[in-house]
Amino acid sequence: MRILVCNDDGITARGLRALVEVAKEFGEVVVVAPDRPQSGMGHAVSIGIPLRLYPSTEFGEDVTAWACSGTPADCVKLATGVLGEKPDLLLSGINHGANFSISAFYSGTLSAAMEGAFEGIPAIGFSLLNYSMEADFSAAQAIVREILLLYLSQPFPAHVPLNVNIPDLPLSAIKGIRLTRQARGRFVEQFEKRIDPYGQPYYWMVGRFESTDTSPDTDLWALQHGYVSICPLLTDLTAHTYLNHWEIIYR
């Protein structure tokens, strides 16, 4: 099995290394990851600028690895377009930080998985609920292994990528694994205004997540209660239930 591994924290991130280590147990690994952190890049792609691919020895001799100058979605496009054959599986992450609720829209980690799904590649994005670059991924690695074994025995269709969020707990404290829906919620944005040394204003965004969706079928509930959350994702953004909200208008 040929496994493409991507992320959004960049090719030197500890979470990527942790994911590559587990992926190697399952097949031949190719890494294409951004050459710098690309958190919050959503599904951005590079338009109007060319891309670079730099060979990397970051993961030793048995792993082909490339650092890419583009976004996480660019990495997947380049991996499939430049490097040749389509991988059998795409793994993205392990992200340093959570990607539940509407964060799925902002996440570079998940845009890589989504991009895989667009290409018909079964894809899973992994995130650990710890934002530190020094986070301990050992429990997360055991969970990734468990989920990959499960996925290979009972796969999801390639057009349904998975969003896996792992609580930042010791392995023995993780209660289980649940399929979840995205909790309803929002970021309440606050901006801290500062004045630069030249007298001009600038703004730091300091949003905080807010949700009143306390239902036990959500990603948020699972994570708050010590479960790994797996949210299957759509690649069709249509709100199908509203397709008859207006009649066809003929002009």
Add this chain to the structure above:
Amino acid sequence: MRILVCNDDGITARGLRALVEVAKEFGEVVVVAPDRPQSGMGHAVSIGIPLRLYPSTEFGEDVTAWACSGTPADCVKLATGVLGEKPDLLLSGINHGANFSISAFYSGTLSAAMEGAFEGIPAIGFSLLNYSMEADFSAAQAIVREILLLYLSQPFPAHVPLNVNIPDLPLSAIKGIRLTRQARGRFVEQFEKRIDPYGQPYYWMVGRFESTDTSPDTDLWALQHGYVSICPLLTDLTAHTYLNHWEIIYR
């Protein structure tokens, strides 16, 4: 009515000017748009860098306008966070170029609309099927006016933003307005490899869109047949029909 107008082609784009002109007929307009083109930025947000807002006189004295150093999603966050009260309506565009099928994921125009929906603001993204910065928006303006009148009389819920694509045709040749679903399709990526003056390779992405989804209920069909396409969008990425694909696993 207070209307926030955003786009992803930047504050000087002709499509933005066309949208502002129509919006002014409906209420008080505030523009917050990127200070440079931000096409293909998806739902990217600026993390780890502060943002700038520059007052702009681009739209005359009766329109408050700001150029923002961030992405389209940043513009909406800043508009609601820094500028005070929540607008009654958010309009994004008119984009220079199409945003049908999976382009909805890559589109900065639609991420601004989506961001509005996250904030509970009724939101519509408009795109014209003409990529030229010199495109003629006069027919598109008439369509925007028609859709706004319709929207105000039969609104969609604020959590269902609309993705409007307008064919690049004279107004008399546009056959009508249809609610559509996102056509299934993909971008077939090709990369043109070139060598820079220093002997190093770089890649230009030259993807083309491909779809075998010929059903008449899609955005693609509508546009190919001279109709304006309106696709209502989800803000929940969960693939709900797969929530029972695996059992809960207790550990």
